[in-house]
Structures are given as structure tokens and as C-alpha cells.
Amino acid sequence: MKIAITGATGQLGNLVIDALLARGANAADLVAIGRSEQKLEPLAGKGLETRVADYNAQPTLVSALEGIDKLLLISASEVGQRVAQHENVINAAKHVDVSLIAYTSIANALSGGMKLAEEHIATERLLAGSGIDYVLLRNGWYIENYTDQLMGYLNSGTVLGAAGDGKISAAARADYADAAAAVLLSEEDQNGRIYELGSDKPFTLAQLAGA
Numbered sequence: 001m002k003i004a005i006t007g008a009t010g011q012l013g014n015l016v017i018d019a020l021l022a023r024g025a026n027a028a029d030l031v032a033i034g035r036s037e038q039k040l041e042p043l044a045g046k047g048l049e050t051r052v053a054d055y056n057a058q059p060t061l062v063s064a065l066e067g068i069d070k071l072l073l074i075s076a077s078e079v080g081q082r083v084a085q086h087e088n089v090i091n092a093a094k095h096v097d098v099s100l101i102a103y104t105s106i107a108n109a110l111s112g113g114m115k116l117a118e119e120h121i122a123t124e125r126l127l128a129g130s131g132i133d134y135v136l137l138r139n140g141w142y143i144e145n146y147t148d149q150l151m152g153y154l155n156s157g158t159v160l161g162a163a164g165d166g167k168i169s170a171a172a173r174a175d176y177a178d179a180a181a182a183v184l185l186s187e188e189d190q191n192g193r194i195y196e197l198g199s200d201k202p203f204t205l206a207q208l209a210g211a
């Protein structure tokens with residue numbers, strides 16, 4: 001069973017690989033896909049097979065997905081380009097008969113009304129029409145979106161945000177990564193499942209500022 005991870009050189013991708021290894025996956029069964037050979041080197045050092053591919057170049061994706069059973073498609077990072085990029089990955093996966101795609105979508109994709117959700121909804125639809133089995137990991141906000149700004153909050157005395165009194169179910173990237181690893185290693189049929197992932201202790205921006 002070969003499991004590939006796109007965006008493996010990113011923050012979430014690295015944590016997913018650590019979680020897969022911590023859950024007992026064999027490094028030799030994991031394939032780390034990234035666009036930078038240099039950034040992939042530390043993952044090769046962990047015993048993973050590494051393959052270079054760019055979301056913008058479908059032929060590179062076809063080669064990178066050869067022989068893969070399960071694929072974690074970590075959503076791309078260039079807002080506005082992502083639907084075409086994800087479509088390239090899905091088409092490549094179809095070409096080489098990947099059996100399951102797990103996709104990192106956004107929390108409450110269909111009902112949340114967030115502008116950022118549009119590309120995720122479009123990708124979910126592409127997956128549904130692809131004929132490939134798929135599972136949706138609808139990740140909530142990363143808590144690091146806030147904790148990375150702590151010094152700025154403290155220096156300015158201000159937490160700026162547009163959520164009003166809305167509650168935010170943020171969780172650490174490492175927790176989303178562990179969820180992805182659990183799904184990828186599950187022996188249960190994951191096709192069609194949707195996981196809404198986030199914290200069980202939602203907070204408002206005012207509560208964040210108070211803390």
C-alpha cells in the first residue's frame with residue numbers, strides 16, 4: 001500500500017508524515033511529493049521516497065503518482081489558481097488509477113459562506129465527478145494563524161479580525177495532520193466520508209484577546 005502526500009514540504013505535510021510514522025506506517029510505503037528537490041531532502045533522510053511534481057504541470061504529477069494507492073491532496077496555497085491546480089492532480093490520479101484521494105478542504109465548506117471556501121467547494125465537486133473514491137478532511141482554522149501573531153498582538157495591544165462575535169474552532173496543524181494520518185491508515189472504507197475537523201473549544205476574537 002503506497003501512500004503519497006502532496007505539499008509534503010509544507011508545514012502540514014511535514015506533520016502528516018510525522019503522524020503517519022508515529023502511527024506505525026513504514027517509511028518505505030510513503031511517497032513525499034513536492035516541487036522542490038532541495039526541500040524534499042530531509043524527507044528522503046527519514047526513509048521516504050521523494051518525487052518532484054508541480055501542481056501546474058500535469059505530466060509531472062502523472063509521473064509522481066505512478067503506483068500510488070492512496071493520495072493525500074493537501075490544498076495548494078496560491079489563492080485563485082487552486083481549482084486548476086487541484087484539477088491537474090485529480091486528472092493525473094485518474095490517469096494512473098489512484099484508488100483513494102483524501103483532500104484537505106475547509107470547515108463547513110458548503111454552509112460557511114466564506115470566500116475562501118469557493119475553491120474548496122469547486123475541488124470537492126471535481127472529486128465527486130472524478131470517479132475516484134475520495135474522502136474530505138474539512139479542516140478548520142489553524143490555531144497558528146493566531147499564535148504566530150502573538151508578538152504583534154502584544155506590541156500593538158490589538159487583535160484585529162473580521163469575525164465579530166463568531167466562534168472559531170481552531171486547532172493545531174499537528175492535530176489536523178494526525179486526523180489525516182488516521183484516515184489514510186484506516187482499514188475502514190473511507191469513500192464518501194466527510195470529516196468536519198476543529199477544536200471542541202471554540203472561541204471568539206474577544207476571548208482570544210482576553211487570553
Ligand SMILES: NC(=O)c1ccc[n+]([C@@H]2O[C@H](COP(=O)([O-])OP(=O)(O)OC[C@H]3O[C@@H](n4cnc5c(N)ncnc54)[C@H](OP(=O)(O)O)[C@@H]3O)[C@@H](O)[C@H]2O)c1
Binds near residue numbers: 054145
Ligand atoms: N486551515 C487554515 O487555517 C489554513 C491556513 C492557510 C492555508 N491553508 C491551506 O492548507 C494548505 C496547507 O497548509 P500549510 O500550512 O502546510 O501551507 P504551506 O506550509 O504553505 O505548504 C504548502 C505546500 O504546498 C506546496 N505547493 C505550493 N504550490 C505548489 C505547486 N505549484 N506545486 C507543488 N506544490 C506546491 C508547497 O511547496 P513549497 O514547500 O515548495 O512551497 C508546500 O509544500 C495550504 O496550502 C492552504 O491551502 C489552511
